[in-house]
Amino acid sequence: MKRPRFLPDNMTLLLLGVVTLASLFPARGAVASGFDHLSIAMIALLFFMHGARLSRQAVVAGLTHWRLHLLVMAFTFAIFPLMGVALKPLLLYMLTPELYVGILFLCVLPSTVQSSIAFTSVARGNVPAAVCSASASNMLGIFLTPLLVSLVVVAHGESHSSIDAMLKIVYQLLLPFVAGQIARPWLQAWLEKYEAVLRMVDQSSILLVVYVAFSEAVVQGLWQQLPPVMLASLLGISALMLAIIMVLTTVISRRLGFNKEDEITIVFCGSKKSLASGVPMAKVLFASHAVGMVLLPLMLFHQLQLMVCAIMAQRYAKR
Structure with a gap:
């Protein structure tokens, strides 16, 4: 049975459940330390699987x-971050600095892979170009x-030092990713056979990091610092940012003379941000006490982009 388009997807429901569990029964002491070490290992596994899945042939083609x-x-990697910086007076008026x-972290993340390709396919866009753009975005995102x-976040004092962050990126994200790319020829058949199981491993990694x-x-007192009115403001700001970027991707792609299939690819690949990459990157790049607050905008934006793109894909498909 097809899920109504305005209902949250399964991953969003699981994320809400994990946030609720953490709110009622937060990990403390030795348990928290053990989960923290486990989450580091799961992040490495997650990026190893990302590397093993991405087809170099599709990117080159x-x-x-x-x-x-x-x-x-x-x-x-340019217009999105510039939008976050340009909206700073409004955002700081409505939200906390955290x-x-x-x-800002949401604005510098790479695009999604699976959903960008899926929506492009439903909308009858340029699917090979979507595969290439989404894959390249995730590979470049490890560096960019x-x-x-x-450049845009460290001034607020919530991220690790640049040297510390780069070292963590190398051994927690980049090395596993490269190892996955090297191992891809031997793992490709196995990955395709157990794709559903591996997707569960991906989701479990993200859920553990979120918990x-x-x-x-x-x-640290998250919910005492975040009243319901601020959550509502955050939701409204996420909707505003998504609307701005969707309009810009559509208008600029048309002004530059791209055909409708390419326009669809640009809209769906250029407007999305990856939860799968963002959660582990936040764990690596930010101090542990700040990660929960940093991830809230991404989680809200993730659900909004899925709902809006589902509607747009159906409209494109009817053309």
């Missing part, structure tokens, strides 16, 4: 459409996201 890919990367850091965090992050935040 799509590179001929360089104008489209450059525009998608410009939206993902939540604004979360907004930490760099952009050091650890929100446990720490709850112990």
